[in-house]
Amino acid sequence: MQLFAPAAVVAALALAAGIVSADAGAAALPGGSYARLAQCLQLGGLGTAATMLVHSFWRLWRWERGRExxxxxxxxxxxxxxxxxxxxxxxxxxxxxxxxx
Incomplete structure (x- = not known):
């Protein structure tokens, strides 16, 4: 669990940041100009979390073969x-x- 926890935290923060920025943008400007920013935050954060997850699986794979x-x-x-x-x-x-x- 400790190996995968950082990726889970980054994914949760990315989703939260996207939701918060979308809600704040909708309240400030009804035109939805922050919607694109919210999508970029979510996609960037989820991409980072996916990269961290792949790296964790790679370390686990190497450990099982005695290379870590x-x-x-x-x-x-x-x-x-x-x-x-x-x-x-x-x-x-x-x-x-x-x-x-």
Missing amino acids: PQCPCGGLLSRPRRSRHGRLRRCLGCRRPHPET
């Missing part, structure tokens, strides 16, 4: 992050930090 870093518990490791102890990756299964080698 793994935790000793067998879980997929997150992207590297900086910490005061150097670069760390956190396991998406058990949430333990692992130093990047």
Whole structure:
């Protein structure tokens, strides 16, 4: 779930931004000049979410074949992050930090 959550958040925000901008545009200008902007926001956000989803599936596919870093518990490791102890990756299964080698 943690692997796909960012894509779901981006998709939800894109839909919300499109709906809010369409409603605000309809209230401000009855001509509907914001309708095109709302559609572009939704399509752009959903396209970004789809790209993030494909990338997550690609990482999962690579992990199943042993091409992605793994935790000793067998879980997929997150992207590297900086910490005061150097670069760390956190396991998406058990949430333990692992130093990047």
